[in-house]
Amino acid sequence: MAAVTENKIIVASRHHGSRVGYKAAAEYLYAGTLAFLDATTGFLTGNDNAGANKLAGVVAEECDNSGGSAGDLSCEVYTRGEFELVGSSFAQGSVGDKVYGIDNYTIQASSSSATLVGHVTEFISATNVMVDIAAGVLA
Known part of the structure; x- marks a missing residue:
């Protein structure tokens, strides 16, 4: 399947846990989608890199860092729930x-x-x- 290219409303969720902020890669991170920490750079990305990147959480609010450099913006993710x-x-x-x-x-x-x-x-x-x-x- 192709990666999501729009915000996704979190249809159902229970027990949202803590929100943690990570510096974002130079890309657009969509709300309600999975986010990963890049194994090489440490920046938050929407790419699991064929399993090489670790899950950071579910993006809490959209974060558009596509026009910036990696690390220019931070993005919060839900780490529990x-x-x-x-x-x-x-x-x-x-x-x-x-x-x-x-x-x-x-x-x-x-x-x-x-x-x-x-x-x-x-x-x-x-x-x-x-x-x-x-x-x-x-x-």
């Missing part, structure tokens, strides 16, 4: 399973070329599940 995320092939049996991010909005059950995001806490549909991101944040 349960969020409704999008993927495919989920079932009730997915509850308790680890899920992995493959871009700034899409998750999957396989760890292949993906970043740990968290654990499924509730099955909603074959394409939507609630995920507790605590286990994935900087794991």
Whole structure:
């Protein structure tokens, strides 16, 4: 799936945890999407880099640093909480399973070329599940 290029309304979330600010890469970070810390530069990015970057959290408010240099702006992310995320092939049996991010909005059950995001806490549909991101944040 292609990465999200617009703000996403956090459809359902529970127990939002703390918000932490990180210096942003020179890119646009969309609210309600997954954000990662670049393994090389340490800047916040929407790119999981095929699993090389660690999850920082879910972007709290959009951050447009696309016209600046890396580090010019900071962006806050939620580091704890349960969020409704999008993927495919989920079932009730997915509850308790680890899920992995493959871009700034899409998750999957396989760890292949993906970043740990968290654990499924509730099955909603074959394409939507609630995920507790605590286990994935900087794991």
